[in-house]
Amino acid sequence: MKTTNKQSLVSAPNGKNYLIPFILITSLFLLWGFAHGLLDVLNKHFQGVFTMTKAQSGLVQFSTYIAYFLMALPAGAFMKRYGYKKGIILGLLLFAGGAFAFIPAAFLHSATPFLIALFIIACGLCILETAANPYSTVLGPAQSAAQRLNLSQSFNGLGWILGPLVGGLLIFGAPENDSFALTKPYILVGSIVLLVALLFIFTKLPEIKTANDTAISESGKKTSIWKHRQFVRAVIAQFCYCAAQTGIFSFFINYVTETDPQTSNIEASRILAFGGMALFMVGRLTGSFTMKWMSPNHLLTWFSLANIICMSLVTATLGSISLYALYLSFFFMSIMFPTIFALGLEGMGVYTKKASSYIVMGVAGGAFSPMLMGYIGEANMAIGFFVPLVAFIYIFYFAVRCHKTNP
Template sequence: MEILVNESLAQSKTGQSAKKYLLPFILVTGLFFLWGMAHNLDSILIPHLKKACNLTNSQSALVDTSVFFAYFIMAIPSGFLLKRFGYKHCIIIGLLVFAGGAYLFVPAANNLSYEIFLLALFIIGCGLAILETTANPYAAVLGSPATAGRRLNLAASFNGLAAMVAPIVGANFILSGKEYSKDALAAMQETERLHYFMDEASSVKLPYVILGTVLLLVAIAFLFVKLPEVGQQPEHVENSNFFSVWKYRNLSFGVVAQFFYVGAQVCITSFFIRMAQQGANVDEKTAGYYLGIYGFLFMLGRFVGTFLLRFLSSRKLLILFTAFALLLCLAAILGEGMSVVYALGSIGFFMSIMFPTIFALGIEGLGDQTKAASSWLIMSIVGGAILPYGMGSLIDYAGDSIQIGYIVPLVCFVVVLAYGWRGGGVSDE
């Protein structure tokens, strides 16, 4: 009888615990969708602001530089904020910073100032860095440790959903479908040309004001919702350990591979619309919808990749998917017409598993040095700030040939493939 009572009490506590964590987990999962929207709207902003602010390709790529450099700068401060203020308050801080950057799009558009746009994006990047640093571990601890991986995968799937939704939203509410050649712009009267630029810039205001308002409402929800107190387990990382992990080849090569992977992903999406316009002669709105299909395939690839891991090792899956991505990138460079768009869209499916797989291989077998290794792998996302600018510069140098520019992600995939082939799962002591 006593055993049955104890079992009943245990089941009751489990049920109560699940209910206690449900609403907080729903709110945290919403954060994954919101920062996914911000990232994937950048792929719309790059071609759009190129028109509105009359930019070169390399200048337009500073959108990525602003956001991902903010991640690099905020990597360590975000950790300090989490230790100082805890999960709840850090999430609220991140949301408010994110919202502040979104609202800054209004004066940027009103003044037709690319510099203010870049400042707004940098501030958004700072907010995203705080949110990601906080929300990922919080989702992991909201429940049983045995199901932490499933919770993170579920939350991350909403990030993939945003990759599909954001381009469709951007195509409908930001992209105008109007684009003039340099000669046509030069032939316009100055007032007419300025009116065109102002109209293009103004289209970003409503979506970002709505985004900022949603962020404020979510911040208020977090403020008033009682979140369960879950123990944080901050670990101090010795400076010696922080740098000594570079002796492990799977980590040092993994940091390089992650740098190039993130750069490849950002390059492909940032110039996707212009590639579709130039390579397949589709209008920018239609190109935006195809970018949404890319996002759908990216999300699908995560589910398929997770399933295939039952039969293949992480290293073999990375080799297989990277080889296909490399071939598709080559097809996009050499192809013509809609084959270019189909090749680019399909790359999303094969890129989907690269970040988590490289991450897992990079920290494999490192034991108590895993925290230091993880920090290096997170910092390597600065590739998303550097390589798209290099790609934009190459496109400008090649006379605005977008297809030539895709040599940059092609080289990135070669590096990732080399890591899968020679660097994954092997450490040198």
């Protein structure tokens, strides 16, 4: 019975086994989770080292997530012409190049070179996500696409744990006069990414096409991608989700240290890793298996409603209650990105790669929310959390509409 379940998850209807490609693709989720986890440490570190306000420190996230907006369509076009494998290799090489760019940036003693390096890394991450997310959904039966993507994204959650943990240890734990503290975690991840790129170069991967591509192409019917209403709502929902997630992650350390002044930055980064990010990973793992008996849109409805309640408590500043609500929000956020992504690609057929690019563009929500939250919450960080509250309200609406469309 276990064998049957395994085959149904990573095997194609024609009997092909996609387990090895699935494992390789899943490793990418771990790597970019680590890169994103480091950002939350950089945000707080830049406030001190470069004397930035909370709004100005949002440039860390802006320089990263704006790359998703600028690169998503070119990444999709590259994948359409050259395939998923070459796109993944290009993304990994850009990722490594940006990571190693932290070394010359350390000599310039300015925030700008680091922000440029982060932009290069993000260009690579955008290409990887444009390839890996849809690739994961098609490495097996269509009915288990959301479940399979949530399983891959669980390892993304592991990367989010390791990012603030390693970053907090190497950056906050370094001596104050160590100008190369920022480079250490990036040299580490850059070296690993190069090794993974070599592995992909010498590994044969199947070029996947959706089952109904040929049927749609031969029919001669050309329908605008924007007439797929669920897809359009998914783009907006992904923008809102990334705005909420990035804002919460970015100012988690600020909120914790303001609510409990006895907590240091390095202690808050450990709470972020072992508390918030651990719940995030657990949520992804349990969410993937929960979808065996509950539809993705149903689960998304309940989780978004739970996060509306959590953010309401966070903005209310009720001491320990608000802190626990903040921690719990990580669990309920966990399944949102992959579930919105999978629901947005439902029935897109020949437009899957293009639709994937537009949904990845929604990640640009993370470029703007930290600066907005930092500006609103400069005096009181709790007020800034109204931004993710509004975002979760729209995600709830999206989930309910998916339920009505696909009961």
